[in-house]
Amino acid sequence: MKKILILNGPNLNLLGKREPEIYGSLTFAEYFESLKIKYPTVDLHYYQSNVEGELINKLHEVGFSFDGVVLNAGAYTHTSIAIGDAIKGIETPVIEVHISNVHAREKFRHVTYIAPNAKGVIAGFGLQSYELALQSFL
Numbered sequence: 427m428k429k430i431l432i433l434n435g436p437n438l439n440l441l442g443k444r445e446p447e448i449y450g451s452l453t454f455a456e457y458f459e460s461l462k463i464k465y466p467t468v469d470l471h472y473y474q475s476n477v478e479g480e481l482i483n484k485l486h487e488v489g490f491s492f493d494g495v496v497l498n499a500g501a502y503t504h505t506s507i508a509i510g511d512a513i514k515g516i517e518t519p520v521i522e523v524h525i526s527n528v529h530a531r532e533k534f535r536h537v538t539y540i541a542p543n544a545k546g547v548i549a550g551f552g553l554q555s556y557e558l559a560l561q562s563f564l
């Protein structure tokens with residue numbers, strides 16, 4: 427059974443309430459339940475933190491035993507050299523995901539410290555971005 431972690435960064439705990447015109451009206455808990463039902467043969471884990479260091483600690487914790495990490499680092503994508511380094515330092519492949527198409531938004535969202543160290547990037551498909559990343563690990 428493949429072990430996959432979905433890791434969400436800052437403000438993604440507000441999904442469902444936060445700017446629903448961009449991020450939709452489903453909570454992540456609801457979406458995660460639907461994913462678990464759809465992929466019963468995957469050992470799916472979920473963690474969210476608004477704290478940069480906690481995201482790094484989680485990457486270190488799973489990064490030598492899990493088969494994949496689906497990472498939406500939120501705004502840390504565009505700022506965090508430390509998260510980029512953490513991905514470089516672990517063995518587990520990481521896929522960068524975004525709900526919105528960051529390339530169609532503000533210039534500062536076009537920068538990513540995750541992508542150079544990621545297996546790939548999926549952006550702009552709403553919550554389905556997570557599922558597409560998951561499928562690529564399976």
Ligand code: DQA
Nearest residue numbers: 437498500501524525526535
């Ligand atoms: C996001 C895009 C980021 O630019 C933003 O800071 C987020 C969410 C997305 O999923 O579209 O918090 O990662």
